[in-house]
Amino acid sequence: MREAIHVEKPYFLASLREWLFTTDHKKIGILYFTVSYVFFLVAGLFGMGVRLEQAQPGMQVVSYDTYNYFLTGHGVVMLLWWAIAAHIGGFGNFLLPLMIGARDLAFPRLNALSWWMFFGASVLVLLTLIPGNQIKMMWTGYPPFSSNPDAGVTALYVFVIHLLGASSIATAVNFIVTYLKMRAPGVTFWKTNMYVHTLIAANVIQLIGVPSLAGAVTMLLLDTYFGTNFFNPAKGGDPLLYQNVFWFYSHPVVYVQVLPIFGFFSEIVPVFARRPLFGYHTMVFAVWGIVALSFIVWIHHMFVSGVPNWIRVLMSYTTLLIAVPTGIKIFNWMLTLYKGAIQLRSQMLYMLGGIFMFLIGGLTGIPNAMVAIDLGISDSLFVVGHFHYVLGMAVTLGILGAIIHWFPLATGKFYPENLGKISFWVIFAGANIFYFFQMVVGMLGNPRRYPDYPPIPEWAALHMIQTIGALILGVGIIIFTWGMIKGLISGEKAPQNPWKSPSLEWRLPVPAPAHNFGDEPPKIEKDWHPYRFDKLEEGNK
Amino acid sequence: MEQIFALPYEWWKEAVIVWLIISVIIYLVVAVPGLYFVMKYRYKPGEREIGDHDFESHAGLEAVFVVIPTLIVLFLATYSFSIFKKMRTVPDNAMTIKVTSFMWGWQFDYLDEKGNVIKSVLTGYNPNDYTLSEEEKPVIPAGKPIKVLLTSMDVIHSFYVQPARITEDAVPGRITYLWFQINKPGEYYVFCREYCGTGHSHMFSILKVVPPEQFTAWLYGNNAVAIKSETNKEVAQ
Numbered sequence: 001m002r003e004a005i006h007v008e009k010p011y012f013l014a015s016l017r018e019w020l021f022t023t024d025h026k027k028i029g030i031l032y033f034t035v036s037y038v039f040f041l042v043a044g045l046f047g048m049g050v051r052l053e054q055a056q057p058g059m060q061v062v063s064y065d066t067y068n069y070f071l072t073g074h075g076v077v078m079l080l081w082w083a084i085a086a087h088i089g090g091f092g093n094f095l096l097p098l099m100i101g102a103r104d105l106a107f108p109r110l111n112a113l114s115w116w117m118f119f120g121a122s123v124l125v126l127l128t129l130i131p132g133n134q135i136k137m138m139w140t141g142y143p144p145f146s147s148n149p150d151a152g153v154t155a156l157y158v159f160v161i162h163l164l165g166a167s168s169i170a171t172a173v174n175f176i177v178t179y180l181k182m183r184a185p186g187v188t189f190w191k192t193n194m195y196v197h198t199l200i201a202a203n204v205i206q207l208i209g210v211p212s213l214a215g216a217v218t219m220l221l222l223d224t225y226f227g228t229n230f231f232n233p234a235k236g237g238d239p240l241l242y243q244n245v246f247w248f249y250s251h252p253v254v255y256v257q258v259l260p261i262f263g264f265f266s267e268i269v270p271v272f273a274r275r276p277l278f279g280y281h282t283m284v285f286a287v288w289g290i291v292a293l294s295f296i297v298w299i300h301h302m303f304v305s306g307v308p309n310w311i312r313v314l315m316s317y318t319t320l321l322i323a324v325p326t327g328i329k330i331f332n333w334m335l336t337l338y339k340g341a342i343q344l345r346s347q348m349l350y351m352l353g354g355i356f357m358f359l360i361g362g363l364t365g366i367p368n369a370m371v372a373i374d375l376g377i378s379d380s381l382f383v384v385g386h387f388h389y390v391l392g393m394a395v396t397l398g399i400l401g402a403i404i405h406w407f408p409l410a411t412g413k414f415y416p417e418n419l420g421k422i423s424f425w426v427i428f429a430g431a432n433i434f435y436f437f438q439m440v441v442g443m444l445g446n447p448r449r450y451p452d453y454p455p456i457p458e459w460a461a462l463h464m465i466q467t468i469g470a471l472i473l474g475v476g477i478i479i480f481t482w483g484m485i486k487g488l489i490s491g492e493k494a495p496q497n498p499w500k501s502p503s504l505e506w507r508l509p510v511p512a513p514a515h516n517f518g519d520e521p522p523k524i525e526k527d528w529h530p531y532r533f534d535k536l537e538e539g540n541k
Numbered sequence: 542m543e544q545i546f547a548l549p550y551e552w553w554k555e556a557v558i559v560w561l562i563i564s565v566i567i568y569l570v571v572a573v574p575g576l577y578f579v580m581k582y583r584y585k586p587g588e589r590e591i592g593d594h595d596f597e598s599h600a601g602l603e604a605v606f607v608v609i610p611t612l613i614v615l616f617l618a619t620y621s622f623s624i625f626k627k628m629r630t631v632p633d634n635a636m637t638i639k640v641t642s643f644m645w646g647w648q649f650d651y652l653d654e655k656g657n658v659i660k661s662v663l664t665g666y667n668p669n670d671y672t673l674s675e676e677e678k679p680v681i682p683a684g685k686p687i688k689v690l691l692t693s694m695d696v697i698h699s700f701y702v703q704p705a706r707i708t709e710d711a712v713p714g715r716i717t718y719l720w721f722q723i724n725k726p727g728e729y730y731v732f733c734r735e736y737c738g739t740g741h742s743h744m745f746s747i748l749k750v751v752p753p754e755q756f757t758a759w760l761y762g763n764n765a766v767a768i769k770s771e772t773n774k775e776v777a778q
Contacts, residue, residue, distance in 0.1 A: 064668075064739045138736050144713060145696035150644075150738040233714020239697055240712060274584065275592025282603050304699065304708045304734075306691075306717035309629050313622050320614040327610040328603070330571055335602075337578035340592035341585070352579065359571055363564040366614075370621035373560060375628060375719075376553045376706030379699065379734035443557070445703040447734040450742035454671040454730065534594045 023108035025093045026512060028115045030410065033090030035122055036081045041481065043077035046070040048474060050451075051434075055467040057455040067451035068136035069128070069152070075139030076157075077125065080164055083257040083395050088206075089118060089171065091402060092199050092260065094410065096175060098505035099193045099530075101184025101522045103515055106177040110170050117167035124160050128153070138449065140250070141217070143231040143242050147224040158221040165214045172203035172210075184504070184517075186524030193503055193530045194283060195263030201287045202256040205294065209249035209256075216245040243305060247298035255294045257391055258358075259287060261398035262329055265351050268405050269333055271501045272348035273340030276531040279332040286325035293322045303371050304378045312371045319369035326362055330355065345499075346420025350401025353428045354394045361389030364439060379449075382442025385435045393431045400427075400480055407484075408498050412511040413491030419483030427476030433469030437462050503530045546704070548686070548722040549628045553706045556624050563613065628707065631720040635686035638679070642691070642698035642711040645733070645740030649679040651760060660760055664746040671730075673747050678728070680749045682756035686722045698744065699735040710735050723750045 019027060049070045053061045062070065093111065097104055105111050127133050137151035145151055179200050183192075220242065222228040229235035231242050270277045277283065299307060299315035333355055342348070364386040367373040377383065400423075407415040441462040446453055453459055497506040505512070507522055527535055545551050584590065639650040639658075649662040662679045681687050691700050691711040701708040705721035723729065733744035751759065 064742070068739065068741075136738070140736075142697055142736070145737055148696060148738065233712075238714060240715070273582075273592050274590065276594060276597045278596070279598050279603050279606075281598065282606075305697075305710045306712050306715050309625075313625060316621060316625075317615075317618045320618045321611070323614050324607060324610045328606050331606045334571060334575040334578065335596075337575060337582065338593075339596060340578070340582045341589045342579055342582050342592075343584040344579070352575075355575075356572070359568065363568060366564065366617065367557065367560050370556065370560065370617055372621040372624035372628060373553060373556050375549070375625070375708055378708050379701075445701070445706065445730075445732075447701065447732050447742075449736045452742045454745070532594070533591055 021112075023104070023112045024514065025097050025105050025108065025111060026410070028111055029090050029092070029094030031115055032085055032093060032118065035119065036086035036090055037481075039077050039081040039122065039125075040086065041477070043074050043082065044474065044477060046074040046077070048470060050074060051467050051470040053451050054453070054463050056464070057453055057460050059452055062451070064451055065134070065136060068138075068449075069134040071449060072135050072138050072152075073125075073128065076135075076160070079139060079253075079257070079391070080160075081122070081125075082399075083391055084168070084253070085118060085164075087260050087264075087395075087399050087402070088168075088199070088202060088256070089115070091264075091399075091406070092171075092175060092203075095406065095505060096178060096196060096199060097182070098409075098508065098512060098516060099196050099503060100179065100182065100187050101504050101517055101524065102178060102182040103517065105174050106182055107174050110174050114167045114170040114174070117163050117170070121160050121163035121167065124156060124163065128156055140246065141220065142246075143220055143223060143239050146220060147231070154224045155221065158217045161217045162214060165210045168206045168210050172206040175203045176200060176207070184521035184524055186526075186528060187504070190281070190284075191529050193263070194266035194277060194280070194287075195260065197284050197287055198259040198263035198266075201291050202259045205252045205256050205259075205291055208295070209252045211249075212245055213249035213253075216242055216249075219245075240302070240305060240307065243302050244298070247301045248295070251298040251301060252291075252294040254387075254391060255290055257395055259290065261354065261395050262287070264398045264402045264405075265329075265333055265355055267503065268347055268351045268401060269336050269355075270531050270533075271405075271499050271503075272343045272345055272351075273337050274343075274533050275336060275340040276529070276533070277332065278335035278338070279328070280531065282328055283332055286328045289325040290322060293318060293325070297322065300369055300371075300374070303374045316369055316371040316374075320366065323362065323366065323369075330359055330362070345404075346415070346417055346424060347401040347404040349421060349424045350397045350404065353424060354397035354401065357389050357397060357431070358394040361386060361394055364389060377442060379447055380442040381446045381448050382439045384448050385437075385439035385442055388431075388435045388438070393435065397424075397427070400424075403484065405499070406505075407487060407491075408494035408510045409505060409508070409512050411488060411491065412494055413487055414494050414498070415487040416483050416491060419479060419486065423476050423480035423483060425476075426479060427473055430469050430472030430474070430476055434466050434473055435469075437465045437469070441466070500533075500536060502528065502532055502536050544724065546723075546725055548705065549624075550704060550706045550721075552624045552627060556621060559620065560617070563617070567613075631688045631718070632686040632722075635688040635720055636682070637688045637690060638681075639690045640692075640700055640711070642693040642695075642700070642733070644695050644698075644737055645744035647698075647700070647731075647746055649746075666740050666743060668740060668743050671743075671745060678747045678749045679731075680751055680756060680759050681723070682753040683726045683750045684722065684724045685753065686720055688718060688720045691717045691719070696737050697735050698733045698737050701732045701734045702748065703730040703732060708734055723748075726750045726752055 053067050128135055133153050135152040135157045137146040219230040223230050229237040231237045231239045266277055297319040299311050300319045303312050404415040404420050494510050496509050637652045641648045645666045646664045650658045651660045653659050664677045693711040693713045697712050699710040702721050707719050707721050709717050709719040729748045731746040731748050
């Protein structure tokens with residue numbers, strides 16, 4: 001195997017056979033990411049269909065059922081493919097071994113199995129495009145509705161969740177073991193990149209939470225097809241059981257989605273501020289604080305579901321407390337900028353934009369957590385606007401910026417800087433126009449998941465503004481995607497460590513060679529730290 | 542003093558204003574220094590190529606970042622609790638209406654003190670627009686607290702009184718409740734806010750709020766009261 005280290009051909013030019021049978025974490029990461037990105041574009045089109053339908057009162061573009069299918073598809077794919085698989089399966093696979101100085105993941109073949117299960121789920125989701133196979137139960141799939149014929153093919157939804165869940169559990173085990181056992185000597189807990197900390201935290205949530213979701217959808221499958229009565233009140237079941245089991249995982253999952261994005265912010269902001277991450281230690285505690293709290297807040301999704309009043313109040317407190325560790329992170333990023341030497345490269349713009357979106361998203365999360373306000377805005381477009389600031393835009397801006405940042409490591413080329421900057425400003429403007437006014441119309445009372453709404457002039461005007469914002473956002477995504485293609489084909493050749501970062505992955509030549517650092521782990525100096533820029537060799541500072 | 546328009550809308554609005562003020566302050570405290578740092582501490586070749594490496598952490602400052610947000614959120618949670626308690630405590634003089642949801646509409650049963658049904662109104666499914674015939678509109682008296690008992694015949698629905706900004710789900714097999722009060726006569730929307738399939742966005746009703754005398758006449762009479770239907774529906778701002 002020694003020779004393989006010296007392969008000169010970039011790994012991404014490997015043969016089709018190598019791609020199909022690969023167990024290499026970088027190739028698998030790229031496979032994950034490619035599928036996720038394509039799905040992101042498709043789910044974006046679904047979202048655009050939803051948005052265009054709401055541009056005016058009345059039904060103009062699609063039927064109710066198509067709308068419901070689009071919205072279900074948009075939710076499922078954006079959450080499970082884009083906001084989880086793109087940066088856990090994609091970036092996590094690619095970066096985790098590189099950042100800790102390992103050769104590969106602990107179980108490369110298990111990793112390949114994860115990828116193929118994920119691929120199977122992707123095929124299953126595509127089957128819903130066939131007329132008659134559509135699922136129209138929204139991504140939450142609440143029974144008894146989801147057992148109803150109007151909800152579409154329940155089994156497809158359940159199997160998609162099962163396959164993705166099995167894949168996620170395998171990945172979580174793999175990542176956690178890799179982190180615990182395969183760090184290069186010198187990479188201690190307190191010298192681990194924030195991205196790795198957040199990735200491991202996210203996978204701990206996956207490991208604890210996914211079985212709960214799998215249980216919920218299994219009961220749903222049994223109820224729908226095998227005549228059990230878990231959720232059937234006529235035979236002693238309770239529909240709220242599903243919601244409890246579902247949200248026990250599906251609330252923490254928002255931290256699976258967003259914690260690694262915090263990792264991206266924490267990696268890229270210091271590099272372009274040329275300054276260590278402020279409050280690194282509190283940041284790590286904050287991550288684990290969020291993990292712990294995330295499992296005791298799920299009732300805030302059920303504030304109006306008829307659960308007892310005392311549990312609503314209790315979980316209103318725990319939910320609001322999550323603002324504390326999250327706030328710490330925002331303060332720390334801001335203080336990382338203090339006395340820095342800031343370069344506004346395109347990926348830095350994406351990170352600052354992402355933090356800005358997250359700040360708005362965080363502040364607009366407060367009324368959802370304050371149970372008294374939530375009774376008036378639950379299931380309204382306010383909630384939709386809020387989580388598109390957090391999960392929609394903070395996550396998307398984080399991933400897009402990360403693409404630009406690690407593009408040289410994956411391809412050996414630069415992402416075109418001018419397209420990076422243009423796409424950022426277009427996306428940022430479009431998203432703010434869109435989601436801000438979505439929150440306003442939600443405050444006025446517009447319920448969510450409505451293809452049609454009463455012809456109230458204010459609502460119609462606000463929906464039109466949102467639609468214009470959404471179109472601008474769409475143009476921005478197209479520009480960004482064009483930049484990726486252009487960078488791949490004719491991007492400027494990148495030198496090793498183009499951003500002059502002390503992080504371990506940049507010790508490799510670009511693109512990263514097969515078997516990473518080779519047989520010997522990288523030699524790590526005693527005073528090395530992923531955020532110490534003053535310890536870089538001269539000329540690299 | 543301006544007359545109270547609806548409850549719990551007034552309390553809800555007050556809570557929204559408190560949240561908004563605190564959020565704008567937090568936003569400014571975070572974003573303004575952040576923007577200032579970005580503008581001031583720029584990379585300059587030969588002059589400013591590396592940032593400060595001494596100010597990496599500060600125990601006092603970080604403790605402040607923990608303590609102050611904790612105090613703010615504890616205040617907000619307790620404040621919200623105090624309002625929530627009022628929102629969920631039905632006044633003694635409330636009138637009870639039983640609302641049964643189905644795909645896609647509601648049946649409103651007006652109950653007397655013993656729980657017997659005095660009158661029923663059925664709002665059916667109108668997939669075409671947002672208008673209803675007079676018989677389909679539930680009528681309630683202005684200025685009187687209304688307690689709504691909710692349940693569902695098929696899937697989970699909800700009952701959202703738009704002018705009062707209050708929601709509760711209608712869950713099959715369970716009885717849930719909410720209460721509200723509207724003081725100004727007029728016509729107001731009620732929506733379903735829990736996704737329930739094809740007709741979800743047209744699962745609505747129009748609540749007709751009338752002066753109490755007219756309401757009594759309507760409740761015990763046979764015909765729908767003809768109150769002046771306004772062409773533009775009242776939409777709470």
